[in-house]
Amino acid sequence: MTELRGKRVLLREWRWSDEDDLVRLAGDRDIWRNLRDRFAHPYTHEAAQAWLTQAIPHGVGTNFVVEVAGQFAGGCALHPQEDVYRHSAEVGYWLGRPFWGQGLATEAIQTLSAYAFAQFDFARLFAGVFAWNPASCRVLEKSGFVLEGRLRDAVFKDGVLVDQLMYGRLRDRT
């Protein structure tokens, strides 16, 4: 069972008992607005069960709950890519609103990135941030990711087109 410890955050695997906390925190529209549409809104118990069915791990951990002082705070994950992109992984993350603004997402992404490079043979981690989300850009910048480009109008979210900012961090250099 994979558990990753930061100073204040613990990244641990998902459990069936996370369902109620997940529904309570993930239903926030400002979380949904910054993630893909497959992240349900409203976030129902059915959505939580569907997520847990595939997130509860079978093998090496890539999908984690972010826990803070023993409390469920959110989620983060590595999404390994395929084919010619197989030495890359996408990083995804969200925290419940009570946990924002305390440096906790930064700690989670720093912890996840160190694990990703130590445990797997990824050459590159990346994330695509909707251009209206400066807090997420800061999380990545503080975690050693650099802005690599802007995909203009790449995302259709919440009824409008928005640019996607691409951030990357390499194993050996920023």
Ligand SMILES: CC(C)(COP(=O)(O)OP(=O)(O)OC[C@H]1O[C@@H](n2cnc3c(N)ncnc32)[C@H](O)[C@@H]1OP(=O)(O)O)[C@@H](O)C(=O)NCCC(=O)NCCS
């Ligand atoms: C984005 C998110 C993960 C940030 O989590 P967090 O724990 O508050 O992040 P941190 O506290 O580690 O860092 C946030 C940084 O953004 C900055 N920030 C916050 N709002 C900002 C704004 N409107 N403009 C500019 N910077 C902002 C903070 O000041 C902080 O930077 P600093 O340490 O240099 O002061 C969280 O808000 C969230 O889950 N949002 C919804 C889901 C999401 O956006 N996921 C990422 C998808 S790419």
